[in-house]
Amino acid sequence: LAGDLLASALTTSMYTYELAPIATLIEKQVIREMCRLAGFENGEGIFTTGGSNGNTLGLLCARDRRFPESQRRGMIGRWPVAFVSEEAHYSAYMSANLLGLGSDNLKRIACDERGRMQPEQLKVAIRDAYAEGREPFCIIATAGTTVRGSFDDISEIAPIATQNGLWLHVDAAWGGGALLSPRHRHLLKGLELADSLSWDPHKMMGMPISCSTFMTRECGILASVCAHGDEAHYLFHEEARDRDLGRMSLQCGRRIDALKLWLAWRALGHEGWARRVDRFLELAEYLEQLVLEHPRLQLMSPRVFANVCLRYVPPGSVGEVDLNELNRNLRAQLLQSGRFMISQSMIGDALVLRPVVANPGTDQETLQLLTQTIGRIGDELVGV
Amino acid sequence: LAGDLLASALTTSMYTYELAPIATLIEKQVIREMCRLAGFENGEGIFTTGGSNGNTLGLLCARDRRFPESQRRGMIGRWPVAFVSEEAHYSAYMSANLLGLGSDNLKRIACDERGRMQPEQLKVAIRDAYAEGREPFCIIATAGTTVRGSFDDISEIAPIATQNGLWLHVDAAWGGGALLSPRHRHLLKGLELADSLSWDPHKMMGMPISCSTFMTRECGILASVCAHGDEAHYLFHEEARDRDLGRMSLQCGRRIDALKLWLAWRALGHEGWARRVDRFLELAEYLEQLVLEHPRLQLMSPRVFANVCLRYVPPGSVGEVDLNELNRNLRAQLLQSGRFMISQSMIGDALVLRPVVANPGTDQETLQLLTQTIGRIGDELVGV
Known part of the structure; x- marks a missing residue:
């Protein structure tokens, strides 16, 4: 809470290193630690406005990877399809709508009796989509569903994504907290094979809202999907290109949500x-x-x-x-x-x-x- | 600032009336007042994560109005085009990318020597787009550009939008503050003819980040573009349908950013x-x-x-x-x-x-x- 009060009092904004040098470094350090826990050794990430925003970013990265022309030309002439468990959070449908993919193009995969996406059903759905001439591009797995707290089996789903060349996003907004515990980390087994991850420290980690993160296993794609920063000569200057976090975010003005988490981490270890x-x-x-x-x-x-x-x-x-x-x-x-x-x-x-x-x-x-x-x-x- | 501290300390979330009844009423009252100042007598709105998010919502509402099938089917087979001044904020390009429209489908209209979008150029661009078989659907006017603080002439642009059946979104993230002053309100003359508006009280009104709003002249479209809430049986129950703000937002968990503004308004009048x-x-x-x-x-x-x-x-x-x-x-x-x-x-x-x-x-x-x-x-x- 102290960190949040400080963030309000400072009322600085996160888009450039020049405006917020210390906050930028703090955000980077917290993200590095969270990437490490996720097994994203070369990962990077950003604080977001919430789990919904993180899931949107995951689907956007997936769209950018499969349809790189969509940034400039839109989704004209493509017939994309993504896959999600039927017990996933509603933000997956929202993201599909928002991104111009259409919620009908997000296929719900049936769950087993414990609320986990069934890998066999997923394989069938991908095969069917190809057969219909659609363009599969993304799987969204859920680590900690909203209702039952179920964990899709990432170690089974990841190979399916790889075999089909699909982006694997893991919505761990709720379940990400398990990574903090050596005893319960196994719930996210295989996470290191995923392409992206959303994780909300404002949930199990008890941070004041908002405190949400999005991470990718590899560097560079966030800067690619957020390349519109190049339009903003009034903010971003060439010399700080690699330090300005605004170049990796869908937000311009942004609170220092990383600060409270950093302080809590230092206090708790x-x-x-x-x-x-x-x-x-x-x-x-x-x-x-x-x-x-x-x-x-x-x-x-x-x-x-x-x-x-x-x-x-x-x-x-x-x-x-x-x-x-x-x-x-x-x-x-x-x-x-x-x-x-x-x-x-x-x-x-x-x-x-x-x-x-x-x-x-x-x-x-x-x-x-x-x-x-x-x-x-x-x-x-x-x-x- | 006190309001922001309280928001952090309460750490409640805004998605349902049940969770945050007072905060919901406060948010509604502040929005009502801002709608009144904008001339949106029957308007409604929501607090957003920033001006970028507000502009995305404006473009999303426009897309929903013109391509209502896009929610479920995506932008398959459409060739949309929107118009914006060449001095607009970069979030317009980001929004076009995000929404699957493509930044190439956002046409930049040349400005006059004072940095205002030229209405004649806008007319030509719309005519050309139709001639090319594209589907114009939105004009984004800027009230208070980032660099020069220019105001597009809304009273000239609004009739062009009406004649062509286009949605008119006004990005007043920066310039919205002028509405508070009887002496300077004329800068936004014609605003009451616009379809939507974004306005950031964390800018000229000095609120701690984030404190941003999005409003529409007519009721209902936000609930329509955010209809994915119907998936979320774990949050939204039928009996509170008209009160749950989560049904009108792209966020699920959300800070009570309205509180600080409400307190400041009470203090300043x-x-x-x-x-x-x-x-x-x-x-x-x-x-x-x-x-x-x-x-x-x-x-x-x-x-x-x-x-x-x-x-x-x-x-x-x-x-x-x-x-x-x-x-x-x-x-x-x-x-x-x-x-x-x-x-x-x-x-x-x-x-x-x-x-x-x-x-x-x-x-x-x-x-x-x-x-x-x-x-x-x-x-x-x-x-x-």
Whole structure:
């Protein structure tokens, strides 16, 4: 938070090295560290306005690689297609619309029972696209889906991307935090084979919004997709070409979001981050146990990350009550109690309650109280 | 600043009314006030990540209006063309690239000697585009260009847009501040005829970065271009459809940038804003006079707004010195002195120094010292 206050007070802007020399160096150092954790030894990156922006950049880099003429000529005469899991974040569709690709040209790949993109289905979809005369160019894998916290298996998907010459972008906006923990890093196995990555430290790492990053495995493509900086003689001067971060960004004026993360990193160290992530996942596991042990709570998907999807099921015959309606009402009452704010979503046709453990103030007692409260409200609603 | 600190401390996010009810209402109220000043009586809008993002939204709305199928199908088989002044901000080219339109399909219209888009040239370009079988869909006018602070004549351009069925977006990222002053509002005459507007309160209004807005004259199109929110069952619920700002934004997670502006507005009032803008422009006029009176400073463009473009010209024959090189060195020395930070840019082939008056701490004495210092460094460099 201190870093964010300082960023506001300084109110400087990030587009040129001249305007913000120290901030530029800080941003570069934080990005270098995050690239290292991702296995992008020669990588580079930039702070973005959020995970949506990072996913847009990933798809834009992919578009630029496959259709380099699109920068100047647009998408005239091309029939692109990209692939994403059916449980991906909605920003993938937004990005496809934004970039002029069209959301119909983003193919949804079916997931397995744990919410992971099915590699076999992906292969079929790519083959079908080629057969229809389309031009596949990108796969978006998700590391930490919004609802279930599922991780697509990057080590299986990456070879498919390579074989087909497709860009592989990993949306790790939510799940990137796992990279901080030696114990949980395996969730992103194969990430070093991806072409780009988005990762939001304002999520699991607890930074104030916004604090989001986008990285590429190789250098140079960001400068290529953002080459419009060459128009801006009033900002960018030749002598600082390699230092001006504005040449790698879709933003011109920009907050120093890197500062707060840099300060937090110095305060916590690698071990501090690891402890924090491990603790969240231990607590999520504890919550999972509480749900499994509770006679009237049902775990709606095997837990992988800090998301725990559950619902209340009344005792006796299930067929007589609308469980979605019941759990929607239950959540509304839970919110009104003022003690807990958890979100609801759908898994298939089932409405689920979805607590996520990512607040350093959460402890076992909080989670006990949460499951007890959900149970009690549910009991009251059905009159048990 | 206090508002920004509070936004950081709250670290809430703006996508749903449920998560941020007060912040949503504050954002709506500020936008309503800004729409009123713009003459958008039935307008609506959203806070963005910066002027670049606002211009992207303007072009996206235009694209959606003319090519509504592009959301789902992309730009396949279309040959779009948009028009912008040759002195516009580089984000216009970036937006054209980003949106899959291609920067070649953004036609630069020549400016007059004061840096304003020439309406006759615009008409010719539109006619030519139709003749070539292209599909014109948008004009981007600039209110307050980056270098000279020029204002395209919206009241002349708007009828051309209407006659040709084109969307008119006004990039008032820099010049929007003039709307706050009854004395200077005329610079944006005709704005009420435009379709959309971007305006950055983090510029002349002095808010900490980021604080940028995008507005449309009519309601509904933002929700249409951002319809991907329908994918996000985990965020958006039917009952809050008309209140969730995330349905109108290209961001998901988002800072409460409206808060600081709302607080500043309450503190300053309309009259306070007007006084501030009037004072900046009085000081800019004073600086213009200082330049005109200085024997070796040359005013490089008639002043319109808070930008004053000047250069140092040594006494005697001009042909013998490279004025660009001289003024580039002069600026480098000025920066090294640590007292003044002003930018350089090009007007045509001429390198100009470009102080901009938009800091409440600036007074006449500062400006006297600035012109004296520039004169002195110039004299030293040429050995006068």
